Amino acid sequence: MSAAQFLRHGKKIVAIGRNYLDHVKELNNAIPKEPFFFLKPTSSYLPSQAPGAKLQIPRGVLAHHEVELGLVIGAPGADISQEDALNHVAGYTLAVDMTARNVQDVAKSKSLPWTAAKGMDTFTPIGEFIPKDAVVDYDNLQLSLKINGEVKQNGSTSDMMFKIPALIEHVSSIMTLETGDVILTGTPSGVGQVKPGDKVECKLEDNSTGTELAKIEFEAVEREGKYQFKP
Secondary structure, X not given: OOHHHHHHHOOOEEEEEOOEHHHHHXXXXXXXXXXXXXXXXXXXXXXXXXXXXXXXXXEOOOEEEOEEEEEEEOOOEOOOOOOOHHHHEEEEEEEEOOEEHHHHHHHHHOOOOOHHHHOOOOOEEEOOOEEHHHOOOOOOEEEEEEEOOEEEEEEEHHHEOOOHHHHXXXXXXXXXXXXXXXXEOOOOOOOEEOOOOOEEEEEEEEOOOOEEXXXXXXXXXXXXXXXXXXX
């Protein structure tokens, strides 16, 4: 399955929040007792494996980066057990869950949904599909993100509070997972602002073998459009 295929056929992006303790603490959020997730539209995908990808940031938006390991669902299912969970995974991908942080904060303060903060066009930069058998240990992968060459995020999937089988079990107990859906598994600490003109580079490495599994690059630009965030 190519990146283009799962971007085209997947019906939803399921984004797990607050799955790395240090990230929960840096945003002063409550520690979840079970996996917490929200949905992003597939129209937010920004294929970023080729040079020239542009993250579009609307005027007035404070955009924050969150680098994540993505799971690509291969076999659909509901009420999937943890023991069977990996049989439903076709492979992995590297992605960034961009967040319009000021949009989100205002929505939260008014007890309103914050879909707009997560679902803007280009707000899910994503890399190529990584076959499942190319990953030796999904619980020992290194995620990193640089802005203009400076490391901002660098964390291991071993620090996830809820592991991949538990995430699949929980999400599928609520909604059916379908072929091509992507589950974003949470982000390590170090989230921060991406501004127009910034160049972002992300890597996914297998600590078990020392190999680089994926790399994505994109440049941030100011979005040309009608939308402008005005608090």
